[in-house]
Amino acid sequence: MNDMADRVVPHEIAGALDAVRLRIDAACERAARAPREVRLVVVTKEVPPERVREAIDAGATDLGENRAQELVAKMTELEELEPQPRWHFIGTLQRNKVRDVAGRVALIHSVDSIALGRAVAARAAASNSAQDVLLEVNVSGELSKHGLTPGATAEALQVLSSETALTIKGLMTIAPIGSKAVARAAFQVLRELRDELRTTLSGATLDELSMGMTSDFEEAIEEGATIVRIGTAIFGRRKR
Numbered sequence: 498m499n500d501m502a503d504r505v506v507p508h509e510i511a512g513a514l515d516a517v518r519l520r521i522d523a524a525c526e527r528a529a530r531a532p533r534e535v536r537l538v539v540v541t542k543e544v545p546p547e548r549v550r551e552a553i554d555a556g557a558t559d560l561g562e563n564r565a566q567e568l569v570a571k572m573t574e575l576e577e578l579e580p581q582p583r584w585h586f587i588g589t590l591q592r593n594k595v596r597d598v599a600g601r602v603a604l605i606h607s608v609d610s611i612a613l614g615r616a617v618a619a620r621a622a623a624s625n626s627a628q629d630v631l632l633e634v635n636v637s638g639e640l641s642k643h644g645l646t647p648g649a650t651a652e653a654l655q656v657l658s659s660e661t662a663l664t665i666k667g668l669m670t671i672a673p674i675g676s677k678a679v680a681r682a683a684f685q686v687l688r689e690l691r692d693e694l695r696t697t698l699s700g701a702t703l704d705e706l707s708m709g710m711t712s713d714f715e716e717a718i719e720e721g722a723t724i725v726r727i728g729t730a731i732f733g734r735r736k737r
Contacts (some may be wrong), residue, residue, distance in 0.1 A: 595616045598617075711729040
């Protein structure tokens with residue numbers, strides 16, 4: 498991970514984090530919601546541990562990683578911190594990496610199939626733990642994105658709800674790249690799907706909606722997001 502510092506453009510973290518919080522508060526006010534209803538997950542992909550520490554010192558409590566290897570490395574590097582941040586796994590989770598993630602993070606956002614959900618449940622059970630997860634839904638139908646189709650989400654929820662080591666807390670999506678109107682439409686679909694599942698499936702609470710990133714988190718909040726995943730607005734753009 499020594500080369501990470503060369504891939505992130507320098508950025509003043511504490512001020513950027515404060516600015517993001519103000520934008521979250523303003524979006525909540527527009528939507529007549531309380532700011533406490535929205536959890537900010539600070540995305541630390543390709544950010545070196547010393548910069549992550551800066552974010553934690555500035556008040557970040559929830560950190561999100563996209564890759565299992567980087568997650569494990571940073572958890573090890575920052576294991577002396579007290580209290581520990583809540584770690585979230587937000588990227589595509591490969592089956593052969595489940596052992597590195599399940600039972601170790603507060604929330605896995607990206608369960609995109611029944612098979613993956615079962616693998617996560619099995620690993621959590623083997624480690625005598627339980628794992629909170631979100632079902633990832635590909636609301637746009639884009640081939641480049643992972644996730645269940647909206648039509649397949651109810652079956653996945655029903656099947657995986659029987660796994661005792663797995664708790665499905667809600668849904669996650671990534672909006673298509675494009676206009677804010679396009680993003681808002683995707684977030685509306687996810688919220689409406691959540692509301693429909695709550696009505697048709699007994700016991701499905703699905704309190705969490707993880708949606709919205711740097712380019713569209715305000716629209717996501719206005720459409721009901723309870724978790725937003727923000728990296729670039731806090732750490733600056735990654736170098737290419």
